[in-house]
Amino acid sequence: MNNFLEESLFAGVTLSLIAYLAGSLLRKKFKLGIFNPLLISIAVSIAVLAIGNISYETYNEGAKYLSWLLTPATVCLAIPLYEQWSLLKQNCKAVMLGLAAGTVTSLGTVLGLSLLCGLDHKEYVTLLPKSITTAIGMGVSEELGGYVTITVAVIVITGVLGNMFGEVICRIFRITEPISKGLAFGASSHAIGTAKAIEIGEIEGAMSSLAIAVSGILTVVLASVFSHFL
Template identity: 75%
Template sequence: MDNLFQTSLFAGVTVSLVAYLLGMLLKKKFKLAILNPLLISIVLTIIVLVVADVDYDTYNKGASYLSWFLTPATVCLAIPLYEQWTLLKKNIAAVALGLTAGVITSLVTVLVLSVLMGLSHEDYVTLLPKSITTAIGMGVSEELGGYVTITVAVIVVTGVLGNILGEFVCKIFRITEPISKGLALGASSHAIGTAKAIEIGEIEGAMSSLAIAVAGILTVVFASVFANFY
């Protein structure tokens, strides 16, 4: 099996896509939040690599092609935002304050938990960009001296949890305003949360798309400041 991954340019891509397809089928059949397609694909891919004794570098030679679509996929999120541009202009103050509050809350949470758990400075800055999209988070982590690979894993886990629990949390706290729900999902769980927001509604999806970009920029600014606190 290891030879197959080394000789085939598309073995990694194939495994990733098949795993994600199985995740989608499971989600469609059982309709359970825990059966998130991304989470299922991660678990299945890891199982395949462990059973086949394939190291990550070998797998990534073929799977890296998927990364090429990360940037254009993120850019496409601007479409629902454009469609709700009038609504955005009417609520610009609330949007700005809400996203700023969301970013600061995320950073403060990481700071408090890092102090309580006695993490090192490197561990701390690794976790700071947990709630922003991978493309930005990797750069922030590297700039601050964190462990980039762990940052990527934390970002994915944060997104999956937001996708699974976001709507449930909104119901608990009786958050029904579409703009608020979209901003919350985008600011806390980036693109993966935005996928859930789009499922909920057009306004939620548009606001969540906006939150990805703005929260990313704000995190770049504030993370450099928070990095000096611990």
């Protein structure tokens, strides 16, 4: 199996796409949050690598091409925001304050839990970028001296959980305003949460797209400050 992946240029990409497609079909059939396509694709990929005794390096040689699409895909999220530009201008102050509050809350939660669980400085800064997109979070973690690979895993887990449970949490707390819902998804669970926000509605998707960019910038600035607290 290792030899097959080493000799096939796109075997890793093919495995990832087939696993994601399987997750999408399960989600469409059962309509349950637990069948999140990204979660299913991660689980299937890990299972194949473990059963086939395939090293991550070998797999990544063929799957790395997907990573190249990460930044362009994030940039494309600006399209729904452009379509809702007038709505953004009407609520600019509330949006900015909401995103600032969301970013500080995210960083403050990591600080509080790190103190509670007795994490050291390196482990703490590894978790600080958990709610921003991978493209930005990797750079923040590396600059602060964290474990970049763990940061990537934490970012993915955060996004998947937001995608799975975000809508349920909004219903529990009776959050019905489309702008508020969109900002919450983007500020807490980045691009993966934004995918869910786009499913819910155009306004939610646009505001979530904005939240990814603004929260990312705010986290880059504030994470450097919070990194000195532990």
